Amino acid sequence: MNPVELAVAALITAAVGALGGLGGAILLVPILVLSGLSAREAAPLGLISVAAGSLAAAPHQLRAHLVNHRLGVSTEIIGSAAALIGALASGIIGQSTLAVMLGVVALVAAFFGARRKGIRNRPDPSLTIDDLGEHAGSLSGVYQLDDGEFVRYQANRVPIGLLGMASAGLIAGLSGVSGGFIKTPTTSEVMHVPVKVAAATTTFTVGITSAVALLVYEAQGRIVVSDAALVAGAALVGGTFGVRLQALLPPPLVRKVLSAVLVIIGVLLIVRNL
Amino acid sequence: MIPGMERLAGLMQTALIAAFLLALGGAFVPGTVGHASGVACVVLLISAPVVRVGWLTVEWARTGDHRFALLGAVLLGVLATSGLLAFLR
Numbered sequence: 001m002n003p004v005e006l007a008v009a010a011l012i013t014a015a016v017g018a019l020g021g022l023g024g025a026i027l028l029v030p031i032l033v034l035s036g037l038s039a040r041e042a043a044p045l046g047l048i049s050v051a052a053g054s055l056a057a058a059p060h061q062l063r064a065h066l067v068n069h070r071l072g073v074s075t076e077i078i079g080s081a082a083a084l085i086g087a088l089a090s091g092i093i094g095q096s097t098l099a100v101m102l103g104v105v106a107l108v109a110a111f112f113g114a115r116r117k118g119i120r121n122r123p124d125p126s127l128t129i130d131d132l133g134e135h136a137g138s139l140s141g142v143y144q145l146d147d148g149e150f151v152r153y154q155a156n157r158v159p160i161g162l163l164g165m166a167s168a169g170l171i172a173g174l175s176g177v178s179g180g181f182i183k184t185p186t187t188s189e190v191m192h193v194p195v196k197v198a199a200a201t202t203t204f205t206v207g208i209t210s211a212v213a214l215l216v217y218e219a220q221g222r223i224v225v226s227d228a229a230l231v232a233g234a235a236l237v238g239g240t241f242g243v244r245l246q247a248l249l250p251p252p253l254v255r256k257v258l259s260a261v262l263v264i265i266g267v268l269l270i271v272r273n274l
Numbered sequence: 275m276i277p278g279m280e281r282l283a284g285l286m287q288t289a290l291i292a293a294f295l296l297a298l299g300g301a302f303v304p305g306t307v308g309h310a311s312g313v314a315c316v317v318l319l320i321s322a323p324v325v326r327v328g329w330l331t332v333e334w335a336r337t338g339d340h341r342f343a344l345l346g347a348v349l350l351g352v353l354a355t356s357g358l359l360a361f362l363r
Contacts, residue, residue: 003301051319052297055290058326062283069330070342077349084356133279136339207323208349212356214320219360229300229312232319236294 001035003230010045010234014053018242019249023178023206024235025050026109030102030265034272039098041224043090043175044217047210048228049235050178054207056239057200065133066200068141071155071193076205078162079169079179083209086173087216093174099273102175106266109181114259121194123149143197146247153194161191165205173213178206278333282326289325293318324353 001009009031010024017024025046032042061067090098127142127150134141139155155161164186168179180202187198217223293315300312331346 007301048316048319051323052293055286055293055319055322058286058322059283059290062279062286065279070334070339070345073327073330073342073346073349077345077352080349080352080356084352084359088359136334136337137341204323204326208327208353211320211323212353214316215357216360218316218320223316225300225309225312225316229297229315232315233294233297233301236290236297240290 001032001037003227005035006032006045006227007230007234010049010231011238014049014056014235014238015242015245017049017178017180018053018057018203018239019246022109022184023050023180023203024053024238025177026106026181027261027265028231029175029177030106030269033099033102034265034268039102039175040090040222043098044214044223045227045231046175046177047172047214047217048223048231050172050180050206050210051214052232052235053178053239053242054203054210056236057203057243058207060240060243061200061203064144064200065141066143066197067204068134068139068155068193068197068201069204070134071139071187071191072201072205072208074139074158075162075165075183075187076208079165079172079183079205079209080212082166082169083173083179083212084216086170086175087213088173090174091220096273098175099269102177103266103269103273105171105175105177105181106262106269110259110262110266112181112185114256115185121151121153121192124152125149127152141197143194151194153192153197155187155191155193157190157192161186164190169209172206172209173216179209180206282329282333285329286322286326289318289322293322324350327353 013027014024028049029042029046033039131142142150142152168182172179183202184198187193188195296311296315300315335343
């Protein structure tokens with residue numbers, strides 16, 4: 001893959017990843033592997049893309065009060081610890097094993113992306129703009145729907161959610177894909193946090209997870225600086241563009257298209273490496 | 275918007291612009307300057323979420339949300355341990 005193709009792939013996958021709330025690396029890493037890069041080389045570039053996408057989304061999501069930082073920090077302790085273990089173990093796992101694992105991960109992501117639901121919590125007319133945002137001392141908050149109404153939410157079943165975060169961190173460290181495709185559905189479907197808040201909180205936490213794994217990759221000498229810079233620049237643009245578009249397009253449609261692409265990538269990766 | 279959150283959003287906006295400029299340098303400027311720019315971009319991408327957690331931890335401690343300030347400190351501890359283990363290994 002030449003530099004132009006790499007930049008275009010990083011830009012498009014970061015934009016699509018931000019749109020679907022899954023993170024761009026779940027698309028970028030399999031594409032890089034299919035284009036001939038080894039899974040070990042593709043993993044750091046995937047995490048650079050995740051870190052860049054997370055930073056690109058931050059200003060908009062912070063101003064929209066979409067991120068629940070208390071929930072993110074609480075769940076990320078176990079997620080980051082698992083990412084460290086995964087990244088340390090990734091050097092001793094074979095190429096084809098990693099590629100097949102990525103294929104399975106892509107299929108799982110497709111499944112979760114396709115089955116994710118829309119709005120679960122109902123608007124509360126008694127809430128105002130003053131209630132907007134996360135609430136101090138708890139894993140709860142209020143967010144605003146596109147039509148201006150406000151919705152109250154509270155994170156439930158936190159211990160089960162933590163198991164999901166541990167799995168996501170382990171996979172992120174092992175394979176270089178963002179664990180977002182596990183984190184967002186876990187936060188939304190298991191912990192009953194609204195999808196928009198779940199996606200924004202996940203975008204915050206995958207930045208932390210990727211930072212941990214990138215430290216390990218840097219220590220292992222696996223980051224090619226020129227390629228990383230190219231991917232970072234493209235993913236920053238793509239992520240910024242994607243998070244703006246997210247507000248305009250219907251997420252269920254985007255997730256269904258993304259799921260179809262992931263199924264194709266996953267099947268190709270598994271068939272080619274078994 | 276909560277003033278503290280506006281400041282954090284501004285900080286992230288600045289980091290975003292800086293990371294983009296450094297990425298351009300790393301990708302297109304030849305030689306040691308380009309390499310240094312690329313390295314700085316990677317360092318910024320790694321440090322931005324850590325700075326964000328640090329900022330939140332201080333903010334929560336300052337506003338009396340001690341339980342979550344403690345969790346933030348634990349997460350920073352995990353991140354520091356990760357960095358230490360990565361480079362000692």
